[in-house]
Amino acid sequence: MSEPLLEVRDLVVRHGATTAVDHVSFSLAPGETLALNGPSGCGKSSTALAVLQLRRPDGGQVRFEGRELTTLTERELRPLRPRLQPVFQDPYGSLSPRQRIRDAVAEPLRLRGRRPTPGQVAALLERVGLDPSYGDRRPRELSGGQCQRVGIARALAGEPRLLVLDEPVSALDPSVRAGVLNLLADLRDERGLGYLFICHDRDVVRHFADRVVELREGRVTSEWRPRRSAAAPR
Numbered sequence: 001m002s003e004p005l006l007e008v009r010d011l012v013v014r015h016g017a018t019t020a021v022d023h024v025s026f027s028l029a030p031g032e033t034l035a036l037n038g039p040s041g042c043g044k045s046s047t048a049l050a051v052l053q054l055r056r057p058d059g060g061q062v063r064f065e066g067r068e069l070t071t072l073t074e075r076e077l078r079p080l081r082p083r084l085q086p087v088f089q090d091p092y093g094s095l096s097p098r099q100r101i102r103d104a105v106a107e108p109l110r111l112r113g114r115r116p117t118p119g120q121v122a123a124l125l126e127r128v129g130l131d132p133s134y135g136d137r138r139p140r141e142l143s144g145g146q147c148q149r150v151g152i153a154r155a156l157a158g159e160p161r162l163l164v165l166d167e168p169v170s171a172l173d174p175s176v177r178a179g180v181l182n183l184l185a186d187l188r189d190e191r192g193l194g195y196l197f198i199c200h201d202r203d204v205v206r207h208f209a210d211r212v213v214e215l216r217e218g219r220v221t222s223e224w225r226p227r228r229s230a231a232a233p234r
């Protein structure tokens with residue numbers, strides 16, 4: 001078996017007196033989709049933020065591509081961040097309202113000291129199913145589904161190995177969910193991306209994930225593998 005892309009051991013996250021994540025452990029192989037499933041408040045988002053090191057955990061280890069992230073400084077994390085990218089639930093909230101779409105997509109590349117060409121940005125927009133002319137627009141001029149596609153393009157710009165998808169389709173109209181999920185499935189297969197897929201909807205999880213970790217009150221209660229139907233989007 002290949003080396004895990006992500007290995008989480010005994011993760012603890014506290015918010016004041018609340019222990020949101022209580023010694024959670026799991027690992028994820030390259031190209032694998034691991035879902036974290038469970039009811040509201042069970043600790044899914046706290047786990048996601050701690051894996052991303054956007055919220056430093058109160059205990060445990062997060063190993064990504066063989067490197068322990070919890071002991072790294074912000075400065076040491078910076079060059080690794082493009083390889084470990086979030087996509088959040090609120091497609092508008094993830095983008096700056098005044099920034100043009102083309103600048104939002106180019107930003108991760110600029111942060112890496114690169115100068116993205118208009119052609120690179122156009123190719124990223126096209127890859128997520130948006131006409132490159134959308135680059136001139138601002139987030140409010142896009143639908144929720146289009147905005148989420150921009151969020152995915154932005155995450156792809158850094159050439160990630162792992163996407164942490166925190167309820168990526170929950171805020172979208174049911175009619176556009178399948179399109180975004182199909183896009184994510186295609187990208188995963190095309191680029192061998194690992195996905196940590198946070199989702200409260202068991203039907204979506206069943207169709208989309210290779211493996212599911214169930215959380216209750218901050219703890220892992222079970223782990224299961226969905227049996228995908230032939231019609232499942234893959």
Ligand SMILES: Nc1ncnc2c1ncn2[C@@H]1O[C@H](COP(=O)(O)OP(=O)(O)OP(=O)(O)O)[C@@H](O)[C@H]1O
Nearest residue numbers: 015018020038039040041042043044045046047200
């Ligand atoms: N910033 C915070 N400050 C205080 N408590 C928090 C904070 N974030 C989360 N919590 C608490 O931690 C626990 C886990 O929350 P978390 O958001 O991680 O769960 P979740 O499974 O993602 O829930 P949801 O699906 O509703 O987002 C909950 O009891 C929540 O109230």
